[in-house]
Amino acid sequence: MASKFTRSNGTGWLMAGPAAFLIFCFVILPFIAAIGLSFTNQRLVSPNPTEFTGLANYSQLLGMGMLHLDPVKDDAGNLVLDDAGQPKLPELRSFTRHNKDYPGIDGMRELFSFASGEGRTYVLARDVVFMKAILNTFIFVIVVAPLQGGLALCLALLINQRLRGINVFRAIYFMPVVVSIVVVSLLWRFIYDGQSGLLNNLLGALSFGTLPRIDWLGNASTALGAIIAMSVWQAVGFHMVIWLSGLQTISPTLYEAAAIEGASKWQTFRYITWPGLRNTAVLVLVVITMQAFGLFSQIDVMTKGGPLDSTQTIVFQAIQRGYGKQDISGGSAISVILFVIVLSVSLIQRWLTREKV
């Protein structure tokens, strides 16, 4: 298995050395420390000594439970109705708080519930906020990865032409990537503003004032969507450039041959361009996925995880806990969970996009 990489290659290592050293110091070392800390009760600020607590942080984060509640019946065995005329259920709170008969679900909260039989079945979580963070992060990844990759490809195809002034367009599409994400987020906060935001004014003008003004970031049903749209716009230029570099590696002779054979535009794309972009596609997909899992800055600047946890994400929770709530061990456990998630997803992607012999 001796390759050029493993054989003595002094110059190569010398060049990679500084970067490798920094990555080791600031990425690998802290990560190993995080794995260790996640099994302790380490605080950010505390005079108490650190203690080993085993898997307590993980069970706190990932603990789940189920509870089925039947409607309340009066002495005659009839259903008691609540104010809205629905069968009244006992208070969930009376089961999950200090109820000695249900020690397993003590301190848990409702994640979601569904009607079953006469009553309702509740799915409970020990840390509802973290569960929502996981869910939101997955939604973000699942929407952003194809959308951003596809849009970037369209843009790359558009600007991969020999036209006068095409560089102006390239620069325009690439510009949001160069601007700091914090600045972009601040600007988009103004755009999404519920009262006098650009988006509301634009929609108002287009609909002659018939559309109501929407507080995009202050509304639990629109906040995550608003952040997704803004994130896609911000990073699409970066992936456009990667696609572009892929497009330019495809030999022009293939296109000439296709033209001579009389291939349509679609056939040219389907049988020359797309196969030629295979490796680029894998790269773009993996990079977008990894970046999407790390969603943080937009959340921190625009919504802080609100409203009603509709924009909580895994990384935001890790920092919120580790730093804001001074719970380094809890934040570390979240980082480790995120690492396992990203690793699994990447491995699955790699397996799906492997070279099929």
Place this chain on the structure above:
Amino acid sequence: MKSFNTLAGAMLASTLFAGAALAQTELTMWYHGAGNDNEMKLVNEMLDEFNASQPDWKVVITAFPQAAYNDSVVAGALAGTLPDIIDIDGPILPNWAWSGYIQPLKIDESLIKDYLPGPKGVWNGKLYGIGMWDAAISLVTRQSYLDELKLRKPTLDQPWTADEFQAALDAAKNSGKFEYALDLGTAWTGEWYPYAFSPLLQSFGGDLIDRTTYSTAEGALNGDAAMAWGKWWQHLFTDGYAQATQDPAERDSGFATGKYAFSWNGNWAALGALKAFDDVLFLPAPNFGAGSKIGAASWQLSISASSKHPDGANAFINFALQPKNLARFSKGLGLIPATAAAAELTDNYKVGGPLNVFFDLSNRQGVLRPVTPGYPVMAKIFEKAASDIAHGADVAATLDAAVDEINADIEKNKGYAAQ
């Protein structure tokens, strides 16, 4: 020739001066005001006067932006590079005292005998920090609004009751003159929430934690009083009296442009309100049952535990507490001077001054945020709970979750017991 003499004289003088300065022992100080030129100018003036006033000590200051200040101190403490003197935000003080970052002060009792209660940073029976000023919140409105809405003007002795406050909000809302009846400042995330809104909870009879033991939030933050607060708080937003999500620009200029009838705002914004209208009133907090309450405590001076020259640092802090220094910051920054004597030295806060009411508010209604090392975590948890309830979350479930989180944190820290 004359100019040469002047030059030589100046050089000689500067050499002598430098010589004198060298004999002084250097004290380092960190301060949170970087980026605020006005504030830094005042701090530097005071430092220069202190350095020139005695031969032993010379304070050298490093300023940090406020947003990064606490992180810098924590990082400095972990790395063992804290300066002699640090300034510290009042409610965090117990946390840093408990962590062993700071040491008790030795202050001339006569200087702080008549102090407002807010600026004294006491934890575990010892004075760890002392502030030169306090801040206070009032319900800002205009006399003309009260006349128009036919409302009684509340006083410190007779603040509005919960019903009167509700009637005032209804009158403002039904008048149709305002976009929203009440401006709570929900645009200001962070410490504003516990500072401005937890006193409302306390006025209902609830609290962030049971202050008799400081070991559990059960019953304090999810008892009947807290539930009543939560329902009231939620109705402000769901019934359209206030905005759960607010544009920061509206927070800054909304009251001055007539968008809001009432604004829940601090003394630091009072001068702006006075400039906008000539009939501005600063009303006391309504009494929701357990008395009118507003938040107390602001930035305070303290000495790091690792300081090699605590005597010098104490000398500086004693110097800083003189009435003329308290008045200096009040005049320059609009803050409430920590003593009545210093207040008399300022135009705004002296008896009869336009902001004098804040001095009384701070004195009569000011309540410290829970004095416990667990406060910084509690503050974050309360902020999220208040914001979630404002956005329509179930009150009981949200407060229960907040209680559980606070209690879990206390347990993780072994009750935050003093070491």
